[in-house]
Amino acid sequence: MAGTVRGPLLDTIRNKTVAAKLLSLSGLFAVYKPKGPTSADLVNHLKAKLLEEAGLPKPSRNTRNHILKIGHGGTLDSAATGVLVVGIGEGTKMLSDMLAGSKKYLAIGQLGKATNTFDSSGKVTEEKPYHQITKEELENVLRKFTGSIMQVPPLYSALKKDGQRMSALVTKGEAVEPKPARPVIVYSLSLRNFKPPLFTLDVECGGGFYVRSLVNDIGRELSSCASVQELTRTKQGPFTLEEHALYEDKWTIDEIARSLEHCMPLLSVEPSRKKLKTELSEEHTVSCEDK
Known part of the structure; x- marks a missing residue:
């Protein structure tokens, strides 16, 4: 045609x-x-x-x-x-x-084992007993990490030093000092499940927050050690x-x-983040739900 x-x-x-x-x-x-x-x-x-x-x-x-x-x-x-x-x-x-x-994460941590990356992808650097840790002790520790806190970022991160990612520098074997602790905010932190050595957290946090550092710090606060086994961002x-x-x-x-x-x-x-921060200042709660 x-x-x-x-x-x-x-x-x-x-x-x-x-x-x-x-x-x-x-x-x-x-x-x-x-x-x-x-x-x-x-x-x-x-x-x-x-x-x-x-x-x-x-x-x-x-x-x-x-x-x-x-x-x-x-x-x-x-x-x-x-x-x-x-x-x-x-x-x-x-x-x-x-x-x-704000971002939300579902994190599965493992007690008694620390790695150089703070997660399961790294090399084990430390192992400590964990059987003495109770659910109540973990709940109490979580309260210390809710609200406005100071956090040291992990060495294996996307943060840069002299224009290069810190993780790349560490992988090359170069000596890298940790970044200084910086203020971050945790809007909510709850324990979803506790079956030692594993525990599952629901986390809502602000920008610049590292869940890997959180889990590592929780392990140390419990006089043991811990690392992330699985991490999923459920909301951004x-x-x-x-x-x-x-x-x-x-x-x-x-x-x-x-x-x-x-x-x-x-x-x-x-x-808005301002609204979230206002609500956070009014109520600091940590809940626990067994599943």
């Missing part, structure tokens, strides 16, 4: 339409990070999938003006899983709010693992567009 668009021309038109839709995406959405990759690796993989779907070239490392702006707000450890908030387009400018906002800002995190099979332009439409209104109803 005269005037019908066929073959390569139709593909070109379709590709341009898909590319235009990708480059028009703007805002924040959440993805699920599995155990293994770094947060940066995961975002790079996501970016590559989207560019491939749109028929756009993957930018080289030397390219400064990337065709697609995308980044994450709040690093998850390689061994951790859960919610990772991603900004795309102009949404990348909103990621600083995610870095400072208004984004929850169950409702909002896209798994890799949903990393498509259309699915992300739908997620942006669904998620962006949530940002206007998320409680």
